[in-house]
Structure formats: structure tokens, C-alpha cells
Amino acid sequence: MFNEFDERYAQGRGFIAKAINSCHTSSLTTPEDKEQAQQIHHEDLLNVVLSVLRSWNDPLLHLVSEVQRIKEAPDTILWKAMEIEEQNKRLLEGMEKIVGRVHPGDLGNEVYSTWSGLPSLQLADEDSRLFAFYNLLHCLRRDSHKIDNYLKLLKCRLIHDSNC
Numbered sequence: 251m252f253n254e255f256d257e258r259y260a261q262g263r264g265f266i267a268k269a270i271n272s273c274h275t276s277s278l279t280t281p282e283d284k285e286q287a288q289q290i291h292h293e294d295l296l297n298v299v300l301s302v303l304r305s306w307n308d309p310l311l312h313l314v315s316e317v318q319r320i321k322e323a324p325d326t327i328l329w330k331a332m333e334i335e336e337q338n339k340r341l342l343e344g345m346e347k348i349v350g351r352v353h354p355g356d357l358g359n360e361v362y363s364t365w366s367g368l369p370s371l372q373l374a375d376e377d378s379r380l381f382a383f384y385n386l387l388h389c390l391r392r393d394s395h396k397i398d399n400y401l402k403l404l405k406c407r408l409i410h411d412s413n414c
Contacts, residue, residue, distance in 0.1 A: 251387060317331050
């Protein structure tokens with residue numbers, strides 16, 4: 251979804267330079283690389299995944315509603331936004347079940363990063379609004395890669411007894 255948006259709306263606008271380190275989830279403490287992630291106990295890594303997923307509930311809800319306002323937005327971007335929102339919900343539900351089995355009665359920490367970007371997605375100035383979408387999708391891609399890596403590490407540890 252990011253690549254499609256980037257190709258269609260961001261070319262030649264210098265968005266990437268502005269997007270670096272401006273994700274709403276940057277305040278969450280997450281491992282910086284694979285080596286750091288490997289040093290974290292699996293229960294803490296489960297909580298990191300929960301925190302990141304919970305941090306995306308609100309932004310994804312608004313992404314779906316606001317992407318419809320983008321001038322000449324292709325249907326594929328809307329469909330992908332809806333699909334990603336649904337996948338995030340399902341993944342979060344699954345992670346909460348896993349944490350509930352590891353610690354019955356405990357759904358992990360309730361720590362997550364709040365998002366205050368809705369006004370930016372609703373700006374009248376098209377360049378500013380498109381940058382807000384670009385930044386949100388850039389952060390979504392970044393966090394999706396993190397979650398994917400953390401889940402692969404957890405799978406390796408817990409299912410394959412670290413023989414991966």
C-alpha cells in the first residue's frame with residue numbers, strides 16, 4: 251500500500267526526508283535490531299507486539315475513512331486500507347489470546363502510543379494532507395516489519411525451541 255501511494259502521490263515532493271523519525275509509535279520502547287530483540291524475554295516481546303498493534307487501532311480506523319477523500323484515489327488503496335485494518339484487529343485478538351494463555355487472566359500491558367494525526371489527514375492543503383498520509387503509511391510499513399520480525403523470533407523460540 252505504501253509503495254502504491256508513494257508512486258502515485260509522493261514523487262518529487264521530498265516527503266521521505268520529512269517522515270524520518272516522526273512516527274506516533276516512536277515513543278514505544280522496541281528493540282532496535284535483531285540482536286536486541288533476541289535479548290528480550292519472550293513475555294516482554296509479546297507485550298511489545300501488543301503495544302505496537304494497539305497503537306494502530308485508531309490510526310487505521312481513520313485511514314480507512316479519510317483515504318476516500320483523496321482526489322482520484324484508486325479503489326485498491328481503500329481496499330488495502332480496509333484489509334490492513336481488519337488484519338490488525340485479527341492479529342491483536344490472536345496476540346491477546348496467546349498472552350492470556352501464557353498469563354491466564356492477564357491481557358498484557360495496556361501500554362500503547364496514542365495517535366493525534368487525524369487533523370493532519372483532514373487538512374485543506376492537499377500537499378500537507380498527502381504528506382500526512384505518506385507519513386502514516388511509512389510508519390505503518392515500518393511497524394509492520396517490526397511486528398513480523400518479532401513474531402518470527404517468537405515462533406522460532408517457542409515452537410522450534412530456538413532451532414531456526
